[in-house]
Amino acid sequence: MTFRRTQLRDHFPIRNNTVNTNFADITCAMATVSNSKLHPWALQVNVANHSSRYSHAEGAINREAGSASLHLRQYQPAFRDIIGESPDQTLLFSTSETSKTRFFHGGCVYVQARDEIYATSDLLPSGNSSMLPSVVISRICVKLRGWDSEVAQEEADKSAYIISAEWAKLRPPTNMPMPAGACVQDAGILFCSRGNLTAGSGGVFYMPPGRPPVAVVTKFFDRSFNSPQQITCDKSSGLWFTDSSDDRLSGMRPKPEIRNQVYRFDADTGDLRVVADGLGRPCGIALSPDEETMYITDVEAAQPDGALDVSLGATIYAYDVVQRSGGVFLANRRVFAYAAEGVPLAVVCDQAGNVYAACGDGVEIWSAGGVALGLIVVPGGCSSLCFGRDNEMFICAGQSLWRVQLNKETQKNRGWTMEAE
Numbered sequence: 001m002t003f004r005r006t007q008l009r010d011h012f013p014i015r016n017n018t019v020n021t022n023f024a025d026i027t028c029a030m031a032t033v034s035n036s037k038l039h040p041w042a043l044q045v046n047v048a049n050h051s052s053r054y055s056h057a058e059g060a061i062n063r064e065a066g067s068a069s070l071h072l073r074q075y076q077p078a079f080r081d082i083i084g085e086s087p088d089q090t091l092l093f094s095t096s097e098t099s100k101t102r103f104f105h106g107g108c109v110y111v112q113a114r115d116e117i118y119a120t121s122d123l124l125p126s127g128n129s130s131m132l133p134s135v136v137i138s139r140i141c142v143k144l145r146g147w148d149s150e151v152a153q154e155e156a157d158k159s160a161y162i163i164s165a166e167w168a169k170l171r172p173p174t175n176m177p178m179p180a181g182a183c184v185q186d187a188g189i190l191f192c193s194r195g196n197l198t199a200g201s202g203g204v205f206y207m208p209p210g211r212p213p214v215a216v217v218t219k220f221f222d223r224s225f226n227s228p229q230q231i232t233c234d235k236s237s238g239l240w241f242t243d244s245s246d247d248r249l250s251g252m253r254p255k256p257e258i259r260n261q262v263y264r265f266d267a268d269t270g271d272l273r274v275v276a277d278g279l280g281r282p283c284g285i286a287l288s289p290d291e292e293t294m295y296i297t298d299v300e301a302a303q304p305d306g307a308l309d310v311s312l313g314a315t316i317y318a319y320d321v322v323q324r325s326g327g328v329f330l331a332n333r334r335v336f337a338y339a340a341e342g343v344p345l346a347v348v349c350d351q352a353g354n355v356y357a358a359c360g361d362g363v364e365i366w367s368a369g370g371v372a373l374g375l376i377v378v379p380g381g382c383s384s385l386c387f388g389r390d391n392e393m394f395i396c397a398g399q400s401l402w403r404v405q406l407n408k409e410t411q412k413n414r415g416w417t418m419e420a421e
Contacts, residue, residue, distance in 0.1 A: 079374035137171075144163050
């Protein structure tokens, strides 16, 4: 396929020549916390029989949220190509000892130009019983990177890790209630807004740095979306996002006006159309690096009370991205993988085409052919994830935000989604 990249800022221009690159200027900063004592430590690798993935008999996975460390479980030899010779972990921030609030829940996205990570919280209960829960945005700004003293100076850039970071909690702008999934596009961030009980709220918003968010699309055939969940963009002008009625089940959204579906919005033409339906509750979405395969997760098995209905979907589906008569379509839906534990809340791909999903046991990893390669075991499970620079991965685990360094020699990030231009 051949795509032409169109920058979203051409469609939603910033007319102020002096643009502040701080998103906090158009949000309300609640608190700022610094951590200058960060250090990585090695990740233990356990080699397991592939059949153990389907059994909890070994009991090796520590599922207690807030536990001290992650570890790796290898199912196939190819997993070594992903993790490299010396994978490490860093706990950037954690509230496990002070609060049960899940600040690091969704919307994990990395802005390379500013070395910042963004994430959205789980629902935060309101102090007023008559008000709905809210969501806050976390911005983690990397202040200093360093390297192991034993590494030669010329290798410093390849071995840099985070040693100091600052975490700010931001209230989202009022016109973008309940932010959820996000992705970087041009100088800003595309956010899904799940909306609230206000008619017409919710949709996809573009938030340029230092400016208020701009509504990109908020309705389909004059009908409100249910609760847009997650979003990705292609190298052309296409924005792909999932929409499902999760918040209706929790009483935070009106009665659905349309089915749970997946959409593509063309920022060049303004064309918005359904590209996939027939899913229980579509959630995660990711494109393969060659943009020939789309991965979409179905989390219907997850119930509002936190229970898991194993008779329903916890599935990752793969679709072919095809062109027909000048249009872009998803075709040939097929089951790609099923989550071993929990549901696949988010999904990303690396440059080699491997697929990573945020699941109840951590980050489950498959080859492009659907073979389970290994697992990053995350205490309490993983709810969102993204790649940073040099094949580092950021993992949202509710009360904790982790950095994991994978093999930086063999894989490079998709710069067009990570880097602001």
